[in-house]
Every structure is written in structure tokens, then in C-alpha cells.
Amino acid sequence: MSIKACIFDMDGVIVDSAKYHFIAWQELAAEIGVSFTEEDNEQLKGLSRVDSLERILKMGDLYLDNDTKLALMDKKNESYLKYIESMNESEILPGVAQFINELEAAGIKIALGSSSKNATVILERINLLSKFGAVIDGNKVTFSKPDPEVFLRGAEALQVEAHECVVFEDATAGVKAAIDGGFKCVGIGDEKVLNQAHFVIPGFENFSLKNLIERFN
Ligand code: B16
Ligand code: MG
Numbered sequence: 277m278s279i280k281a282c283i284f285d286m287d288g289v290i291v292d293s294a295k296y297h298f299i300a301w302q303e304l305a306a307e308i309g310v311s312f313t314e315e316d317n318e319q320l321k322g323l324s325r326v327d328s329l330e331r332i333l334k335m336g337d338l339y340l341d342n343d344t345k346l347a348l349m350d351k352k353n354e355s356y357l358k359y360i361e362s363m364n365e366s367e368i369l370p371g372v373a374q375f376i377n378e379l380e381a382a383g384i385k386i387a388l389g390s391s392s393k394n395a396t397v398i399l400e401r402i403n404l405l406s407k408f409g410a411v412i413d414g415n416k417v418t419f420s421k422p423d424p425e426v427f428l429r430g431a432e433a434l435q436v437e438a439h440e441c442v443v444f445e446d447a448t449a450g451v452k453a454a455i456d457g458g459f460k461c462v463g464i465g466d467e468k469v470l471n472q473a474h475f476v477i478p479g480f481e482n483f484s485l486k487n488l489i490e491r492f493n
Pocket of ligand 1: 323389
């Protein structure tokens with residue numbers, strides 16, 4: 277079998293934390309007088325915190341100094357952390373835990389490749405941290421998605437080549453990162469949006485390792 281490892285994005289693949297990012301960004305946007313809709317939030321998926329703020333400022337034609345931007349990011353993160361405070365296993369998206377167990381049983385290595393600086397906290401809260409052989413998150417990369425660095429570091433940590441890894445991603449920025457890095461990529465979500473992925477599934481419900489192998493071998 278040519279698949280030696282799987283690298284999972286977190287927000288939108290393992291847990292639906294996008295809804296909490298949305299509320300926290302919306303609050304902040306309102307404070308600085310920028311209108312911010314759920315559609316706007318779609319554009320931020322997979323982007324780092326700083327890149328997300330820059331997009332929101334651009335929407336409002338706002339130019340702020342660095343200290344103000346740092347203060348706004350801290351504020352957004354404090355509010356986001358409050359929303360995820362009570363997160364637990366019940367928020368793992370359907371089928372994900374079973375799929376990860378299947379990979380583990382088959383000896384396929386597992387890593388996380390997330391833009392979030394809160395990834396470890398979330399994996400601990402949902403009780404999945406121990407399943408990951410490597411956790412590469414927003415604290416460990418220089419360049420964020422759509423740059424492939426996060427996934428390349430994941431492959432390196434697991435000691436596998438990019439072409440031997442499957443990346444699971446819900447954001448166009450993340451799919452681009454995976455493809456540009458030479459990974460196999462499964463999109464999670466809408467086929468029309470994630471059209472750069474090798475194939476797209478709506479979620480992990482009814483998706484097994486057997487299905488994955490059939491598609492790639
Ligand atoms: P934080 P992922 C990304 O996580 C989210 O999709 C994106 O909306 C968020 O801005 C980014 O993490 C940074 O998150 O503020 O927690 O550092 O999808 O790459 O797992
Ligand atoms: Mg994501």
C-alpha cells in the first residue's frame with residue numbers, strides 16, 4: 277500500500293470550531309465598524325489569525341498600526357477561547373474518531389496540520405491528542421496556508437514522503453497547500469469549492485480506510 281500517513285487539518289475537519297471563530301471575529305468586526313457575514317467568514321477558513329485580521333481590515337478599508345493589530349488579535353483570541361472553553365468529545369465531527377482508530381489499527385501514521393495556535397488545547401479537550409504522532413500548528417510554522425510548510429513539516433516529523441501522505445482539508449487555502457506540497461488530498465465539504473482536491477467527501481460518516489485505499493491505489 278502506498279499510503280503511509282494521514283495528515284488532518286483541524287478546524288472544519290475534526291471539529292466545527294469555524295462557528296466559534298465566526299462569532300468571535302464578528303464581535304470584533306462590529307467593534308471596529310466593519311460588517312462581517314458568514315459568507316465573509318468562508319474566505320477566512322484555514323488562514324492564520326493575522327491573515328484573517330488583515331482580510332477583515334481590508335473589507336473595512338482600515339489601516340492600523342502593528343500594536344493595535346496585536347491588541348485586536350489578542351481580544352479576538354480571548355473571546356474565541358471563552359467559546360471553546362466547554363468543548364468536549366461531543367464536538368468531534370461524525371465518523372472522524374472511528375476513522376482515526378481504523379488508521380491506528382492499520383499502522384498508518386497520523387499527524388495534525390493546522391493553522392490554529394489553539395490546536396493542542398482543542399485536541400486535549402476532545403481527548404484525541406494521544407492519537408497524533410506529530411502536531412504541527414500555527415505556533416510551529418513560518419508561512420501559513422496556502423503555503424505547504426505545515427504539511428511538509430508534518431510529513432517530516434512522521435518520516436514519510438509527501439506523496440505517501442493523504443491530507444484531509446476543508447479550506448481552499450489548505451487544499452492548495454497540500455497539492456502544492458505534493459500530497460494526496462481529500463477535500464472535506466463542497467466539491468465545487470474544493471475542486472483542486474483529488475476527491476471530495478462531505479464528511480467521515482460512511483467513509484472508511486478501505487474507501488481511501490480504493491481511491492488512491
Ligand atoms: P487561531 P485549521 C484555522 O485552523 C482556521 O480554519 C482559521 O479560521 C483560523 O483563523 C486559524 O486556524 C487560526 O486559528 O486563531 O486559533 O490560531 O483549519 O488550519 O485547523
Ligand atoms: Mg480547516
